[in-house]
Amino acid sequence: MGATNPSTVLVTGGAGYIGSHTAKALRQAGYGVVIYDNLAAGHREAALGAPLIEGDIRDVEAVRRALRESGASAVMHFAAWLAVADSVRDPIGYYRNNVMGALGTLEAMAAEKIRHFVFSSTCAVYGEPVETPISETHPTAPINAYGQTKLAVEHALPHFERAYGIRSICLRYFNAAGADPDGELGEDHSPEIHVIPRAFDAASGGPPIDVFGEDYPTPDGTCLRDYIHVLDLADAHVRSLRRLEQNGASAIYNVGTERPSSVRDVIASVERVIGRPVASRPAPRRPGDPAILCASAARIRGELGWRPSRPDLDTIVGDAWRWHSAHPGGFAGPGQTPRRDSAHTTG
């Protein structure tokens, strides 16, 4: 990545897990970065010294001010709530935060004439897969409010392009995992619902990890997921922005390794990497958990030249473990009480 591009990106949700890794990648690629985050689930330390504006994406005037003051020429929009189960219980909150928040950000962009938008979408827009691997042409039929809020924003984007000239790239991530190999950043969600950090906790004296369903039509009976290293997600964002800057058309891309791993594979990988057993216990299937979610990433490979640089599960787990073991209390540090001020911040 060259270090010659002087433009600045406003990164909403840049104090969170994927946003902070992407902000670091943007800075390494030579971009200026200003983070905009309400810190409901983010961590000030995750800004790594980049300017951080504390504000809410639903506050259009505040986003406009942030755009003006930062001199940003693009927005990467990570800010959202992302716990599927919470979204089923609290669709109002999810529509407010994820849909109204994104529309507020886009409204501010339209007013400030900012025309490049990279959006954090999700494989949850596909719902129950009718074929696998899943390509971008697979029907979209989310089965929970979370996925529906992301799809609602995707659907709004062509209208914002026609009316205000905002071109966009939607990145539909599969299962984000891993951590910054330099050890500066990692995953610190609370409560943590992602399987790899949960397995670390189970191996470190925490509760056993629940294995939700062992009778799926998969080789070992547990669900298969496509774990994508957060660094490779960050790279997909940098490439997407470059594409928009080079006048590339708006697009939607899956981002995944195309290599599915089962829950049992993850547990075995964690045991290999950290050299300790992971206690697990059987639990009933969760409603709406498809047996297999695996990406076809052919489109992003073909159009952006993107390739996963760290697709191996043990590499992903090893990077995550390095950060996790060095930061047992998360960003707040050992012995401190991590700040937990939102009921909607699970990963």
Ligand SMILES: NC(=O)c1ccc[n+]([C@@H]2O[C@H](COP(=O)([O-])OP(=O)(O)OC[C@H]3O[C@@H](n4cnc5c(N)ncnc54)[C@H](O)[C@@H]3O)[C@@H](O)[C@H]2O)c1
């Ligand atoms: N983690 C995954 O596996 C995954 C998979 C698919 C898609 N995504 C999407 O990626 C994005 C980032 O996910 P993450 O895992 O980094 O989550 P995260 O919770 O770590 O980061 C989200 C950040 O957004 C901020 N935020 C939330 N609502 C806000 C608001 N109203 N105003 C300002 N800031 C707000 C939070 O404080 C947090 O720092 C989300 O949009 C999520 O839907 C994540």
